Amino acid sequence: MLEPGGRAEPGRAGAGWAWAGLALLGVVYSVLVLATYLDYGITTDEPLHREWGQTLADYFLSWGRWRGAAENPLDVFPFIGMSVYGTVFDLPMGLWSRLLELDLAGFYRWAHLFSPLWGLLALGSTAALAWRLGGPEAGCWASWLLFLCPRFYGHSFNNIKDVPLTATMTLAVLAIVAALDRLDRDGRLPWLGLGLAMGLCVLTRLNGLAVVAIALGGLGLMLLGWGINRRLGPAVRAPLEEIVFRALLSLVAAFLVNLALWPFLQQHPLEAPAILQFIVSQRRPPIPSLFLGRIIGASALPWYYLPAWLAIGLPPVLLLGAGAGLLLLLGCLGRGLVAWLRIQLRRGGRDEADRLVLDLARWAVVLVWVAGLAGYLMLNSGQLYDGMRLFLFLLPGLACLAGLAFSRLLALAARRRSWAAWALAGLLLAGLIEPAAAMIRLHPYQVVYFSSLAGGLPGAEGRFDLDYWAGSTGQAARWLTGYTRGLKGPLLVKVTDPFEGIALSLGPNLKPLPNYRVKDQPADFFLTVRRWDMADFYPQAPVIHRVERQGVCLAVVKQLRPVAGLPWPPGEGR
Amino acid sequence: MRLTVGPGRPPLLAWGSLVLAAGLISAALLIRLPERTVGPVEGSGSGTAVAPLLAQRKLEATLVSERPGLCGVRVQVATYARRNTCRLEARLLDGGKVLARAGRGAEWFEDFGQADLYFDRAFKETGRFKVVFLSPNSSPRNAVGLICDGRTGRPLTAPVYLAGRRSVLAWLAANRKDYHQLLVGLVLFLAGGGSLVGLGAGLRARGERKSRTRT
Numbered sequence: 001m002l003e004p005g006g007r008a009e010p011g012r013a014g015a016g017w018a019w020a021g022l023a024l025l026g027v028v029y030s031v032l033v034l035a036t037y038l039d040y041g042i043t044t045d046e047p048l049h050r051e052w053g054q055t056l057a058d059y060f061l062s063w064g065r066w067r068g069a070a071e072n073p074l075d076v077f078p079f080i081g082m083s084v085y086g087t088v089f090d091l092p093m094g095l096w097s098r099l100l101e102l103d104l105a106g107f108y109r110w111a112h113l114f115s116p117l118w119g120l121l122a123l124g125s126t127a128a129l130a131w132r133l134g135g136p137e138a139g140c141w142a143s144w145l146l147f148l149c150p151r152f153y154g155h156s157f158n159n160i161k162d163v164p165l166t167a168t169m170t171l172a173v174l175a176i177v178a179a180l181d182r183l184d185r186d187g188r189l190p191w192l193g194l195g196l197a198m199g200l201c202v203l204t205r206l207n208g209l210a211v212v213a214i215a216l217g218g219l220g221l222m223l224l225g226w227g228i229n230r231r232l233g234p235a236v237r238a239p240l241e242e243i244v245f246r247a248l249l250s251l252v253a254a255f256l257v258n259l260a261l262w263p264f265l266q267q268h269p270l271e272a273p274a275i276l277q278f279i280v281s282q283r284r285p286p287i288p289s290l291f292l293g294r295i296i297g298a299s300a301l302p303w304y305y306l307p308a309w310l311a312i313g314l315p316p317v318l319l320l321g322a323g324a325g326l327l328l329l330l331g332c333l334g335r336g337l338v339a340w341l342r343i344q345l346r347r348g349g350r351d352e353a354d355r356l357v358l359d360l361a362r363w364a365v366v367l368v369w370v371a372g373l374a375g376y377l378m379l380n381s382g383q384l385y386d387g388m389r390l391f392l393f394l395l396p397g398l399a400c401l402a403g404l405a406f407s408r409l410l411a412l413a414a415r416r417r418s419w420a421a422w423a424l425a426g427l428l429l430a431g432l433i434e435p436a437a438a439m440i441r442l443h444p445y446q447v448v449y450f451s452s453l454a455g456g457l458p459g460a461e462g463r464f465d466l467d468y469w470a471g472s473t474g475q476a477a478r479w480l481t482g483y484t485r486g487l488k489g490p491l492l493v494k495v496t497d498p499f500e501g502i503a504l505s506l507g508p509n510l511k512p513l514p515n516y517r518v519k520d521q522p523a524d525f526f527l528t529v530r531r532w533d534m535a536d537f538y539p540q541a542p543v544i545h546r547v548e549r550q551g552v553c554l555a556v557v558k559q560l561r562p563v564a565g566l567p568w569p570p571g572e573g574r
Numbered sequence: 575m576r577l578t579v580g581p582g583r584p585p586l587l588a589w590g591s592l593v594l595a596a597g598l599i600s601a602a603l604l605i606r607l608p609e610r611t612v613g614p615v616e617g618s619g620s621g622t623a624v625a626p627l628l629a630q631r632k633l634e635a636t637l638v639s640e641r642p643g644l645c646g647v648r649v650q651v652a653t654y655a656r657r658n659t660c661r662l663e664a665r666l667l668d669g670g671k672v673l674a675r676a677g678r679g680a681e682w683f684e685d686f687g688q689a690d691l692y693f694d695r696a697f698k699e700t701g702r703f704k705v706v707f708l709s710p711n712s713s714p715r716n717a718v719g720l721i722c723d724g725r726t727g728r729p730l731t732a733p734v735y736l737a738g739r740r741s742v743l744a745w746l747a748a749n750r751k752d753y754h755q756l757l758v759g760l761v762l763f764l765a766g767g768g769s770l771v772g773l774g775a776g777l778r779a780r781g782e783r784k785s786r787t788r789t
Contacts, residue, residue, distance in 0.1 A: 062682035241774050242587055245767040249591075252763065270752045 018136030022127055025143055029123065033116040033157075039444035040112050040157040041474030042501025049160050050107055050500075053094030056087050059263045061098060087261050088203040089118065089164040105504055112157050118164045119156030123147055125170035126396040126403075132177055133366065134404040137411075141428075142396075142403025145318050148435045151388055152395050154446025158471055161205060162392045168201040170396040172211040173369050176218055177362050183219070183246050184237040191246040195253025202254065203261055209276065210373055212254065218365040219247050225340070225357030232343070232350040287385040288532065290465045295532060298385050303378045306391060310374075312454035312464065313388045314398070315438075317431030319451070321402025326371065328405050329363055336360045370397035386468045442549050445472055457550045470498055470529035472547040472554040477505035477527060479545050480557050484509060487565045492523040494560075496534050502527060526558040544570045585775055591768030595761045602746075602757060606739040609748075610690075612648055613640060613733040621724030624652045627662070627709040628717050635729040637666070637703045646676060646692040646734035647705055650721035653685040660712035664691045667704040673697070680709070680718045696736045705731060 093114055097107050123143045131139030146152055155163050175190075175197035182190035198215060201208035223240065255272070259265055265272065286298045291305060311319065340356040343349070374394055377384065384390055406428055414421035439446050442457070448467050450460040460466065473496070484491055489509025494516040495502045503512040513523055516537060526541060528534045535556050545557040562568040616638050625633055637647055647664055663677040674693035683689055707720060707729060720729040746754035 058682075065682040065684075238585070239774055239778070242585065242771050245587065245591075245771050248763070248767065252760070268752070269756055 015136040018131070018140040021140035022143060025123065025127075025140075025147055026120070029116075029120060029147060033113070036444065037112045037116065037157060038109065040154075041444070041471035042108050042498050042504065043158045043469035043471050044497045045469075046108065046111065046158065046160055047498055047500035049090050050093070050097075050104075050111070053090035053092075054097060055094070056091045056263065057094030057098045060091070060095070064263070064266065087263070088168065088200055089160055091261065093160075104500065108501070108504070111160065115158060115160055115163065116156045118167045119153070122152075122156075122163065122167035122170055122396055125167060125174050126399050129170060129174040129177065129366075129396070130400040130403040132174070133362070133400065134407055137407035138400075138403040140403070141321075141406045142399045144432070145321065145402050146396055146399035148432050148439070149315060149318055149395055149399070150435055150439045150442065150446035150449035151313055152392065153439060154442075154444070154449070155389065155392060157444070159389065159392075159469070162389050165201070165205045165208060166393040166396060168197070168204045169208060169211055169369075169393045172197040172201040172208070173214070173365065173397070176211070176215045176365050179215075179250065180218055180222055180358060180361050180365070183243050191250040192253055195250035196257055198250065199254035199257025203258055206276075212251070214365055214368050214372075215250070216247075217368060218361045219243075221364055222357055222361040225360065226354055228344070229350055229353045229357065232347060232353055235350055235354060237354065289385045289387070290463070290532070293463045298383070301384060305384055306374060306378050309388045309391075309464075310394075310398075312450050312460065314395075314451060315431075315435035315449075316451055316453050317428065317434070318398060318402050320431075321405050322370075322398035324405035324409070325398075325401025325403070328408060329367055329401060333360060333363050333367065336363070366397065366400065370394060370401060387465050389468070445549055445554060447471065448549060448552075448554065457552045461552045465531065466552065467529055467554040468531060470496070470501075470531070470555070473498065473502050473527065473529050474505045475547050476545060476555040476557050477502045479547075480525060480527060481505065481507035481510065483545070483557075484563075484566070487563065491525065491563060493525040493527055494521075494523045495526075496528040523560050524563050526560055527555070529555045542569055585771065588768045588772035588775065591764045592772070595764035595768065598757070598764070599743075599761045602743040602761075603741050605742045607742060607745045608645075609737045609740050609745065610645065611735050611737050612690075613638075613735060615730050615732045622730070623722050623724045623727070624719040625722045625727065625729065626717055626719045627707060627712060628714065629710055629712050631708070633707045633720055633722070633729050635705050635707070635731045637705045637731050637733055639697065639700045639703060639733050639735075641700060641735060642698040643696055643735040643737065644693075644699075644703075644733050645696040645736040646690055648688055648690050648732040648734055649707070649729055651680070651683045651685075651687060651689045652719035652721060653680070653683050654717075654719065655685055657681055658683070658712070658716050658718050660709050660716050660718065662689065662691065662718055663708050663710070664693075665706045665708070666693060667706060673703070683718060686721070690734055692734065 093107070093111050096102070096110060096114070100106070100110075102110060123146055126146050127139040127143035129139075130142035152163075152166070172194075175194045179190040179194040194215065198208075198212055201211045223243065226235070226237075227240070229235070258272075259269060288295050288297050289301060289305075290296075291301065291308075314322075336356055336359055340353060340360065343353045343356070374391070377391055410421050410424055410428075413424045434452055435449070438449050438452075438456070442449055445467060447469065448457055450457050450464070454460060457466070477495075480493065485507065487509055490511040491509055493502075493506060493510050493512050495512045495514065496516055499512060499514050506512055510525075513521065515521060516526060516528065516534075519538075525544075526538050528537070530553050535553075538558055538560055541558040541560045543556050544559045546553045547555040559566070559568075559570050616636055627633060637644075647666075649662075649664075651662070658680045660680050661677055662680050662683075663675065665672050666674040666676075674695055674697070676691035676693045678689065678691055680689075709717060712718070722729050740748070743754070743757070746757060
């Protein structure tokens with residue numbers, strides 16, 4: 001198990017239970033996706049990526065003749081051109097929509113069915129990584145903990161970039177850990193797997209470049225350790241130049257994957273360093289956040305924005321498990337280091353020293369992924385906004401740590417008393433009831449989950465951003481459609497983002513108007529998500545509908561003037 | 575376990591890299607791409623107009639070939655800011671006889687961009703040819719237009735010549751220097767890495783043989 005120099009070699013029974021648990025998770029997730037994917041609203045950035053995906057599809061279908069994707073004609077993102085955006089998550093839906101000639105509504109229906117596949121990939125990669133690090137029970141626990149993380153689950157349906165990044169980054173870390181094990185061997189091409197995984201991660205979002213740094217760091221640590229171990233005697237593994245060559249081959253493979261699927265890079269293949277420099281130096285848009293009751297600009301966010309969001313946005317059972325797992329990992333690293341130093345001092349066996357170095361490198365990779373990236377983001381908190389959305393990629397790592405801790409604790413308890421293991425397992429399962437119940441209560445807005453330790457959603461109202469991606473506006477638009485059914489149109493509705501999503505949900509007698517801030521423009525209704533001061537617009541207008549969860553308002557509909565056929569003043573909640 | 579091709583031989587990694595490098599460079603040298611050049615535009619006058627090319631309609635133009643190797647015709651197209659799935663065809667005529675045909679789907683034409691149509695063979699003959707453009711499967715909502723000389727109403731055309739064939743490597747060096755550098759860099763990397771790994775394995779095997787002989 002998770003011991004310095006040890007190996008995860010489970011008994012057959014443990015592996016059998018783990019496989020059963022994972023199969024059950026796969027079935028439960030798939031059934032839930034198929035049963036509920038139509039409930040999830042269109043979010044703020046989805047229209048942008050729909051357009052981009054179709055531009056990408058045109059580029060590849062025309063064999064590069066349609067240059068839109070390479071030259072960025074959209075120019076809709078002044079801060080970071082879409083052409084330097086990755087293609088992995090937008091291209092498949094773009095191709096699919098071109099193939100089936102989907103209309104807007106059809107596109108989003110398919111997109112919300114396609115998006116959860118990334119969630120499934122993240123769950124599978126998390127299970128495989130935790131399994132590799134700590135055995136089958138750890139893998140099973142980690143995947144279930146991630147699945148029962150409401151914010152991860154909710155984002156899986158309509159977050160078309162951060163969940164793919166989460167999935168591909170987890171896959172890349174898994175590939176790094178696997179490659180560290182196998183880079184000294186011919187035959188199974190671990191460098192190719194590593195290169196493909198790193199390439200996909202970078203193609204998803206350029207922030208994925210972090211995994212290349214993690215891979216190089218892990219490999220460097222391993223080579224340094226093995227270099228020092230040379231004094232202990234000859235090694236049975238492949239020589240240094242072979243391992244370095246394989247590592248370089250993985251980087252070349254990652255570059256070639258990017259070259260094959262990234263139009264901008266295809267047009268400027270030697271400008272990768274310049275693109276990299278641009279990405280590193282660019283600042284994110286200064287989107288303000290509601291944090292601890294104050295609306296704060298991104299540049300003024302305190303360093304504890306990230307840990308505070310982890311504390312309030314994760315289920316307590318996952319948070320506690322991740323904390324315990326972090327301590328366990330640090331303990332293993334410390335003990336492994338001491339054991340390795342002892343071998344060096346006593347001039348022990350080379351094999352054992354090499355194995356210890358390998359374990360230390362693997363654990364360091366996981367530690368840097370979870371704690372190192374979190375620390376980097378804390379130091380650069382001016383890059384953050386939208387609550388937990390931009391660091392969703394940390395969640396699989398935290399789930400892995402929690403899985404390692406739980407499996408270890410259960411193994412320890414089972415070694416002492418079997419009833420203690422059963423009691424502990426019952427306690428941990430009871431801990432999963434809280435997020436599961438919250439997911440049911442909040443459906444389909446699991447992204448507004450707040451830990452019961454923070455007072456749940458009511459405790460966060462007015463203190464933290466709630467439905468920052470405006471998924472609840474679709475439900476408000478559908479309600480307004482029903483409310484005005486049969487009335488003569490067009491009735492004018494001022495709406496906030498996502499304009500396209502709201503427009504799709506409005507009936508034919510309702511006409512959406514995008515410029516909600518222009519007060520002189522006459523309109524009949526105002527529909528908005530409750531974020532920043534948007535719900536305070538038109539303060540005199542009566543609220544006729546609220547989309548609520550646990551008594552907390554997420555989106556509102558206001559009636560701005562009398563409408564023939566509707567009561568005035570209106571009664572709320574009709 | 576380390577897979578080796580034979581006892582004391584370099585590992586598969588070395589052989590694989592060297593073979594891949596040799597394969598890449600061989601392909602880049604042996605595969606030949608046509609090198610085409612474009613002659614001057616015929617018919618440019620004081621202004622231009624767009625002539626829609628609907629079914630049953632033909633547009634005639636003159637194509638002047640000043641040197642041997644005529645293999646296609648370049649025209650400027652209008653797509654009416656939409657994607658058209660019709661097909662643009664050209665026929666090269668000598669008197670009433672069709673000498674060659676060319677055609678291309680219009681789906682990815684850029685509005686007011688250039689489109690090259692390549693004939694099914696190249697011509698050694700020089701002189702003036704008549705070329706007819708047509709789009710048999712077009713309709714009012716699915717048609718392209720050709721940019722024409724405003725005075726004569728004839729499409730602006732330019733001859734495309736086949737200047738020979740070049741290897742991929744030479745073609746890239748002439749047309750896409752960045753890809754040329756990438757290809758050469760990749761081949762050098764694979765060859766250098768493979769050689770280094772192979773050399774290291776060979777030297778170690780030699781050392782082991784020597785030490786075995788001594789003992």
